[in-house]
Amino acid sequence: MRMNETEKELIAMVLSGCVEAFEPLVTPYRGPLLALASRLTGDREEALDVVQEALLRAYRSLRTFDATRPFRNWLFQIAANEARDRGRRRGRERVAFKDVVDRAAAPDGPEAGHDRRELRANIMSSLAALSPREREVFVLRDLEELDVRETSRVLGCSSLSVRVHLSAARRKLREVLRRDLPHPEDRR
Amino acid sequence: MMCRRVRKLIPLAAGDDLRPGDGARFLAHIERCPACRKELEAFGADLAGIRAAARDEGVADWSEGEWRAVVARVAAEAKRSAPGRGASPSPERRLSWAVAATAGALFGLVIMGVLIKGTPLRRPVSSGPTIAAGPSRPEQDRVTITMVSPESGLQVVWILDKNFDWKGDHE
Numbered sequence: 412m413r414m415n416e417t418e419k420e421l422i423a424m425v426l427s428g429c430v431e432a433f434e435p436l437v438t439p440y441r442g443p444l445l446a447l448a449s450r451l452t453g454d455r456e457e458a459l460d461v462v463q464e465a466l467l468r469a470y471r472s473l474r475t476f477d478a479t480r481p482f483r484n485w486l487f488q489i490a491a492n493e494a495r496d497r498g499r500r501r502g503r504e505r506v507a508f509k510d511v512v513d514r515a516a517a518p519d520g521p522e523a524g525h526d527r528r529e530l531r532a533n534i535m536s537s538l539a540a541l542s543p544r545e546r547e548v549f550v551l552r553d554l555e556e557l558d559v560r561e562t563s564r565v566l567g568c569s570s571l572s573v574r575v576h577l578s579a580a581r582r583k584l585r586e587v588l589r590r591d592l593p594h595p596e597d598r599r
Numbered sequence: 600m601m602c603r604r605v606r607k608l609i610p611l612a613a614g615d616d617l618r619p620g621d622g623a624r625f626l627a628h629i630e631r632c633p634a635c636r637k638e639l640e641a642f643g644a645d646l647a648g649i650r651a652a653a654r655d656e657g658v659a660d661w662s663e664g665e666w667r668a669v670v671a672r673v674a675a676e677a678k679r680s681a682p683g684r685g686a687s688p689s690p691e692r693r694l695s696w697a698v699a700a701t702a703g704a705l706f707g708l709v710i711m712g713v714l715i716k717g718t719p720l721r722r723p724v725s726s727g728p729t730i731a732a733g734p735s736r737p738e739q740d741r742v743t744i745t746m747v748s749p750e751s752g753l754q755v756v757w758i759l760d761k762n763f764d765w766k767g768d769h770e
Contacts, residue, residue, distance in 0.1 A: 430673075430674055430677040430678075433670075433673055433674075433677070434670050434673075441660075441661055441666060442660050442661075445660065445661060455659065459661075459665060459669075462669070463668075463669045463672060466669055466673055467672065467673055467676055470673050470676060470677065471676070534649060534652050534653040535653075552614070552616070553614065553646070553649070553650055553653070554650070554653045554654075559616055574611055574616060574618070577610070577611065577614070577616060578607075578608075578610040578611050579610075581610040581611075581613065581614065581642075581646060582610050584649060585610075585642065585645050585646070585649075588645070588648075588649065589645070
C-alpha cells in the first residue's frame, strides 16, 4: 500500500501550517487505528487514549515521516509504540485480559456451551493467551494484514523475530480455540 | 527436510510467511508427505477461520463526539507548536531554564573574577635588558661561572660583569 497523492498533498499542507488538513489526513485511519489499539490493549477506553496520543505524536513528528512508506503503517507504528509504552508504564496488559483468562480456565458448567460460542466469536478475548509481542505481531500481520517486513518495521525488530513470534502466536491461538471450541472434524 | 522441521514451519507456511529459502524445500516435502500436507491444510483452515472471525468481530468505531474531541486536541496542540518541531516548552519550564542560565552566567563571572584577581601582575622594573628582575631582588651586575675538576676537586671561578666582560677569577 503506497501513499497516495492526496495524502502527500495533505501532509505538505499540514507542514506548511494548515492545521485543518490534519483531520482529513488521518480520518481514513481512525477505525483501523482504534481496532489496532483495542486489540493491543484489550480495553476500548485505553485504546481511545492510545489513539489520541498517537495522533498527537504523529502531528508533532510529521516532518520526520518517510514518504516512501505507507502513511497507515507509520500511524500503526506510533500507535503500537504508544500502546506498548502504556502497557509497560501501568502494567495493565495482564489486568486487561485477566477476566478473559479466568473465563477460559473456569470449569464447564451448564452455560459452558453458550460461553464457548461467545468465546468463538470473540477473537480479541483469545489474544489473552499471547505474550505482548506475540499479540502485536499477530494483530499486525494477520488482522491488519501487514507483511512480515512491514510488521518488523512497525515493531522495530527483525523479520526473524517477527516470524518466531508469529509462529508461536498462531500455534497458541489455534490451541486455545481448539480447546475451547473443538473443531467440527474432531468431534466426528 | 524432515517431518519434524516441516511441522515447525507449518504455522508460518499456513499464512504464506515462510522465508524464501525455506519455501521450495518445504513444498517439496509437502508434495510427498500426506500427513504433513493434511496438517498444513488443517492449520490453514483454522487460521483462515480466525482471520475471518476477527474481521466479522470488528471493533466499535469512534463516536463523533470522541473523534471531534481528539481532533480538537490536536488543533489546540497545533496552536502551541509547529508540526515536526516538537511541543514548545511550558512557561514554567522556560522560566526554570532562564533562571538556570542566569545562575550559570553569574557563577562564571565570579570564577573569572577570582582567577584574574589571584594572578600577580608582572610589571617591568626597567626598560633595559636585565638578567633578573623584581622588586625584592637587587639588580644583578655580576655573573660567576664555577668549574670543578672531578679528579682533583680544584675549583675555578670566573667573574663576569653584566655585559659579560671578564672581571677576574679565583681558585
